[in-house]
């Protein structure tokens with residue numbers, strides 16, 4: 001006896017139209033809320049699962065998603081194994097142990113921390129909580145893709161501020177903080193910044209950020225997305241030192257990049273206790289799973305592993321930047337685990353040829369940067385295979 005099928009047959013008998021007309025995406029979009037009507041789904045890049053099947057994992061060089069090629073701390077793996085006996089239990093709905101560990105690490109109160117299923121979730125929730133119809137959200141052109149998604153999903157208006165020019169002497173395509181401050185109006189509820197930013201790799205320093213915050217009206221909430229903070233030099237600002245003096249400031253971090261735990265989906269926000277309390281109203285219960293909570297807490301404790309991965313990445317980023325330079329390709333300045341590289345007018349063809357050879361990078365057409373590819377900094381071996389494929393393809397394209 002199949003109750004579902006039984007019900008469907010009943011519908012078929014009484015309302016023939018209902019089963020014959022299959023409504024398409026356009027029809028459902030028309031039924032969606034105003035913000036969602038104009039929305040395009042997040043573009044995760046290539047279908048990696050299909051590529052892995054096609055090439056076999058060992059033959060693939062996956063440098064499209066800014067993952068940490070060294071993986072997480074072994075202690076994070078051990079913590080997950082230790083959780084396997086209690087998968088039938090709900091996780092701690094408060095994530096209290098992880099919050100305590102994060103609070104200690106950052107020198108803040110645990111009440112200042114909100115956990116998310118990736119920082120993507122936290123960034124979406126910020127717009128959902130604080131912005132709506134007839135209100136503005138301000139961010140830079142080439143700012144992280146989720147800023148536009150979050151704003152539109154909330155039904156708010158995007159105020160996209162032109163980036164610094166691509167021939168800027170120090171920060172090509174970077175955030176223009178003066179212009180961002182100037183774009184704030186009475187209707188502005190939120191400003192999203194990313195430091196360092198993805199996909200540009202650009203950053204700004206502490207003094208510039210403090211000067212920016214001094215210009216922002218106190219009713220506007222500034223969100224600093226610091227997904228790459230652990231990989232950046234001290235030169236790149238973090239919002240942490242300014243938090244105490246600015247309750248309208250919040251920062252987001254993630255375990256997906258430097259900590260090598262992208263598969264677990266954990267990010268977090270640090271902000272004023274009141275801001276966190278309001279965000280909690282919309283947080284899904286149990287949004288961070290048990291193994292993830294345990295693994296992140298363990299990963300935080302293993303500072304040696306983090307430092308090791310950080311040093312490897314910094315060294316390989318320099319090597320990769322120089323290697324592209326020797327090939328006449330400009331890698332933009334970066335303090336992250338990726339570089340944005342200008343491949344020029346043949347970018348689409350180059351990218352297709354690289355993909356055919358099992359080298360996966362991230363096309364930038366969706367960002368309005370069709371002559372660039374974003375290249376994750378890999379291990380020595382991955383970078384060697386990448387560059388060999390680039391040489392092969394360039395010889396073909398330039399011939």
Ligand SMILES: *Cc1c(COP(=O)(O)O)cnc(C)c1O
Nearest residue numbers: 118119120144198227254256267
């Ligand atoms: C990768 C990334 C994130 C992190 O996303 P998660 O959802 O935490 O995996 C956030 N912001 C930027 C700028 C990123 O590049």
